[in-house]
Amino acid sequence: MSSTDNDPAPSLYAPREPVFPRRVSGWFRNLKWILMIFTLGIYYLTPWVRWDRGPNLPDQAVLIDLANRRFFFFWIEIWPHEFYFIAGLLIMAGLGLFLFTSALGRVWCGYACPQTVWTDLFILVERWIEGDRNARLRLHKQKKWDLRKARLRLTKWIAWALIGLATGGAWVFYFADAPTLFIDLLTGQAHPVAYTTMFVLTATTFFFGGIAREQICIYACPWPRIQAAMMDEDTLVVGYREWRGEPRKHSEAVKEGEPQGDCIDCMACVNVCPVGIDIRDGQQLECITCALCIDACDDIMTKIGKPRGLIDYMASTDEANERSGKPIKPVWQHILRPRTIMYTALWALVGFGLLFALFIRADIEMSVAPVRNPIFVTLSDGSIRNTYDVRLLNKHGEDRPFHITVSGNTALRVQLEGTSDESVNVPADSTYLQKVYVVAPAGSAPANAERTTFRIWIEDTSNGERAYKDTIFNGKDN
Structure with a gap:
């Protein structure tokens, strides 16, 4: 038996060598400081910005209102059926990432990625507490724990935990009124979901920014593996x-x-x-x-x-x-080339499309759902009645009167459940479900036809704005 037979098998795993970056000064480092302050400022302070939308609407500038299924962004209000705006913004973000990568490589990763920003902040705190690179290396290589090492590590971990807590707290403030939720969190009256979310985000921020650091960029992030396709x-x-x-x-x-x-x-x-x-x-x-x-x-x-x-x-x-x-x-020739021009054109096209859709969208909308059980009802005088669930949407900040009519066949007439009038008052910034009856007199064409197409109209009588939906009237099959 040879001597090599007793040698241990080589290890396929190398333990991680922690990275302790040295402090550096210069143009790019200053740019990273500016962007870090700017991005963290936006994240932490945005939920506290107020925006007056009137007495019936929240005054938080940026709010994801899950309870009422709406998203508020300053003067813009996105409803659930307008999720294409969010999808469009995500597409623009992806195209922007492709553009910057094509022009300047992983510049997003180096300057604005949340993992980079928070890691920079955690390293800054670590440097304040434990010293620059050499001091941190000596502390890391010190195997024996003494009072000084325990004090420095505990101080650093507490500071990291507070940053993580602020990060998780800022996130939940985007989903509720920030001042109110802050008081509820301090008094223990907030919903358990808020505390759970803050705990999870505190732990993940602590781990990603303080412990894992560059390992997230190297192993967990998929972008390094696909960036070559953009370059x-x-x-x-x-x-x-x-x-x-x-x-x-x-x-x-x-x-x-x-x-x-x-x-x-x-x-x-x-x-x-x-x-x-x-x-x-x-x-x-x-x-x-x-x-x-x-x-x-x-x-x-x-x-x-x-x-x-x-x-x-x-x-x-x-x-x-x-x-x-x-x-x-020259630099401009590297940046302005067919690939980057194509990404810029696509990005601008999506952006202009979203702006166009935003400016032309109506302030009143409606949806019509025919009641299928039964399909129609024959009344005592022989007339035929169909029932429709009409959902009215009023995006204005005050109550609006909506007048409901039909067109497409002069024989059809409208009746509204709960009122003898053809108008209904829709509350401010909300949807209202109104049951609508459409009746065709006995012997009329709609009553004798199996299916008749007609149109239901709504009109905001305060300003004359109108909307409509086409639907089907079901009659007798003669």
Whole structure:
């Protein structure tokens, strides 16, 4: 038996090496701070913005009213049957993601993705409490727990939990009046669903932003696997100018006396990377195009008196042209190309379609459902009566009188259940179900025909706005 027979089998699993990014300053880092403050501000503060819609409507600017099945967004009110507006916005979001990816790679992932934004916030808190990269590494490698390590970790976890609690709390505020729900949450009178939702979101925010971090981007997110379909050789991504940086200071080529490249192997680009990769190894699935490595490398190049841009936003065609000494394309030519123009045109087309649908939609609507049991009733005088459930929708902020009539056959007449008039008062910003009887006199054409098409009209008598639905009158089969 050979000695190798007793060797343990190689492990197919490598334990995770936690990433502790170093603090960096620069243009891209400042842009990320601005976007983080902007996006978090929108998320946390939007439920508290008020918008006056009148005495009968909620005054919260953005509200998902599940109880009444409506969505309020400032002056826009979306009803359940208008869900195509939400679908259109989702399509625009997808096309926008395709557009930005085609032009600038995973720029969404690097700057505006919620996972990135909250991870940045959690790392910032961690840095405030435990120190910069080296201090956090020493604390991580310290196997023995002492009072200092326990105090720092507990403080960090409490801060993370409070951020997670604020995140879950802000989310539930979108589904109810924020000030009222806030008081109910503090006094223990809120619905159990609110507490459950806050607990789940607190736990997931704590885990995703504080514990998993880059693992979500690498393993859980599907976007890295499909982004290549949106990119081509003209897409601007973060890249390393190998032709200028190699050979590095510590490579064998330098030891043999060959000229040294600009890269001094300082590892600054690796130490600031939030996903822990080395951009000098080329494009990688893990790269989120946050460009922090550009800031770190530019800072080092400035200090050693070398030109900035060793790591930079560049396309694969730029690298080939630079190697051969040819001029590179200007940025606008990389961005304005057939692929991005197509995505922009589709995005704009969907947007204009939604705006057009929003401006032409009526403030009053109706639906008609014939009652099928029975299909018709023969009255004592021989006339035929059909029954219809007419649902009236009044989108105005005040009660409106609706007058109901029929057209298409002069023999038909209308009767409304519960009133001798042909008008009904529909409450503000609500639907109202009215049972409508349509009667055809004995011997008339509709009474003697098996099916007669006619139209039911409603008119808002306060402003003359009208709507209609076509339906069928069922008579005797002679």
